[in-house]
Amino acid sequence: MQVRHLSEEFIKQSKEKLLQKEQELKKEIELLKSEDPYMVPGRDHENPEYVEEAINEDLSKENIDLRIKEINLSLDQVEKALAKINEGTYGICENTGNPIDIARLTAYPEATTSI
Numbered sequence: 001m002q003v004r005h006l007s008e009e010f011i012k013q014s015k016e017k018l019l020q021k022e023q024e025l026k027k028e029i030e031l032l033k034s035e036d037p038y039m040v041p042g043r044d045h046e047n048p049e050y051v052e053e054a055i056n057e058d059l060s061k062e063n064i065d066l067r068i069k070e071i072n073l074s075l076d077q078v079e080k081a082l083a084k085i086n087e088g089t090y091g092i093c094e095n096t097g098n099p100i101d102i103a104r105l106t107a108y109p110e111a112t113t114s115i
Helices: 008-034 051-087 102-107
Strands: none
Touching: 008 051, 008 102
């Protein structure tokens, strides 16, 4: 594996961006969970009376679950990049061992692979 020397300032800025994105993603997940129609208090006693309402509720639940799944994938990638910073391997492609282009890391700090 190649060792890539990124400036401490670049790594610090990347880490700050990643930590901020991590918090934003976690907040977004919590917001979506609060909008989950299956989590409404009293739902188990007051189910929708009409089929159309039940279908809309189910579609809303599916949409929220899909969005949470996508956000969790992004969160996993951010956490992976943060771990690489801690390991000292940030900026090295995990597939090839070659340096990841700085422009890619600047635009997408959670990148752990080259394009």
